[in-house]
Amino acid sequence: MTEQLKEDPPFGRVVVITSGKGGVGKTTSAAAISAGLAKMGYKTVVIDFDVGLRNLDMTMGCERRVVFDFINVIQGDARLKQALIRDKRLENLSILPTSQTRDKDALTKEGVETVLNELKQEFDYIICDSPAGIERGAQLAMYFADEAVVVTNPEVSSVRDSDRVLGLLSSQTRRAETEGSEPVKAQVLLTRHDRTRIENGEMMTVEDVLEILAVPLLGIIPESQAVLRASNIGTPVILDEPSAASRSYEDAVARLTGQEVEMRIAGERRPGIFHRLFGRSA
Amino acid sequence: MNLFGLNLGSRRAKSAQTAKDRLQILLAHERSRGSGTPDYLPDLQRDIVQAVRKYVDIEIEDVDVRMDRSRDISSLEINVEIPADKKPGSDSKT
Numbered sequence A: 001m002t003e004q005l006k007e008d009p010p011f012g013r014v015v016v017i018t019s020g021k022g023g024v025g026k027t028t029s030a031a032a033i034s035a036g037l038a039k040m041g042y043k044t045v046v047i048d049f050d051v052g053l054r055n056l057d058m059t060m061g062c063e064r065r066v067v068f069d070f071i072n073v074i075q076g077d078a079r080l081k082q083a084l085i086r087d088k089r090l091e092n093l094s095i096l097p098t099s100q101t102r103d104k105d106a107l108t109k110e111g112v113e114t115v116l117n118e119l120k121q122e123f124d125y126i127i128c129d130s131p132a133g134i135e136r137g138a139q140l141a142m143y144f145a146d147e148a149v150v151v152t153n154p155e156v157s158s159v160r161d162s163d164r165v166l167g168l169l170s171s172q173t174r175r176a177e178t179e180g181s182e183p184v185k186a187q188v189l190l191t192r193h194d195r196t197r198i199e200n201g202e203m204m205t206v207e208d209v210l211e212i213l214a215v216p217l218l219g220i221i222p223e224s225q226a227v228l229r230a231s232n233i234g235t236p237v238i239l240d241e242p243s244a245a246s247r248s249y250e251d252a253v254a255r256l257t258g259q260e261v262e263m264r265i266a267g268e269r270r271p272g273i274f275h276r277l278f279g280r281s282a
Numbered sequence B: 001m002n003l004f005g006l007n008l009g010s011r012r013a014k015s016a017q018t019a020k021d022r023l024q025i026l027l028a029h030e031r032s033r034g035s036g037t038p039d040y041l042p043d044l045q046r047d048i049v050q051a052v053r054k055y056v057d058i059e060i061e062d063v064d065v066r067m068d069r070s071r072d073i074s075s076l077e078i079n080v081e082i083p084a085d086k087k088p089g090s091d092s093k094t
Helices: A026-039 A056-060 A071-076 A109-120 A135-144 A156-169 A193-201 A204-213 A225-233 A246-258 A273-278 B011-033 B041-053
Strands: A012-017 A044-048 A093-096 A125-129 A146-154 A184-192 A217-223 B064-067 B074-080
Touching: A012 A135, A026 A044, A026 A056, A026 A093, A026 A125, A026 A225, A044 A056, A044 A109, A056 A093, A071 A109, A071 A225, A093 A109, A109 A135, A109 A156, A125 A135, A135 A156, A135 B011, A146 A204, A146 B074, A156 A184, A156 A193, A156 B064, A184 A204, A184 A225, A184 A246, A184 B074, A204 A217, A204 B064, A217 A246, A225 A246, B041 B064
Parallel strands: A012 A125, A012 A146, A044 A093, A044 A125, A146 A184, A184 A217
Antiparallel strands: B064 B074
């Protein structure tokens, strides 16, 4: 892993992790990507935009330390500095949790912009963990983005929703609305990739999905037992013990920072009958 | 060790237990208040600032409120930073 100790000024790059469909791995990916960036030496903050259904805090393992949240900051009840939770594992990583009590109407475009602008003064990467759906929370999570990671499963409804979200990224964002500005750089992160099922012809291949969505591929994350384990213990996959999923996330993060990393389809083949009988500690 | 599909003393069972413990602690707090974060914290912070300001000139960001929730008790830690040049009686020597 390349250690890149950065000097200021910070990049202030806003990256939204979005998908449309729920349950595809947005929060898992937001946690893994932000931890991966911090591990590489970038000052990173990850923001939970899913107002009312806070979950990023659990995935990051800081749920017991939440005092103030994103909404408190937007409404002026707390300063940003007071709401940011420093990760205990990586000093470069901070978490901005969302509110569990308010609803999505508590988010305002101006409020979000103010918070993002303040974060840009300090952080290289600002990762916005979007809620599912395409309503207010999701719209605001993507509105100010410079880049988007569209988390997609090789499954029909997920691909369809990703297509819809890609449409919104190219029309309903500040970059789309500002004449002369580069469009949001969108890339697909294919998650829950199952080699065995693809080989059996039961699941669409990476090529199938990319052909339909027609955007670049950021990475392929295999279906992996490591993901559940990491969420159980409140650790981003990348910071837990090495697994096919953690290696794939590390590759994806390196690509996000502009490195060229060869695309490999990491395989956790599902254990066949032989393995199940004779043991394979995963 | 994995034998015949049974996880004997496996790590995964441990992580599932961790998941359950974390959820139980968190949900116990959320159910009792309807939320993980007590709603009174912003008001509490404001009151503390007002009380301290009667004696020392501090700003809202000088107050740091931390919370840690565990199974039996939760702790609320409040740190008020008093800038060196604002101590009462220190007639601006800087």
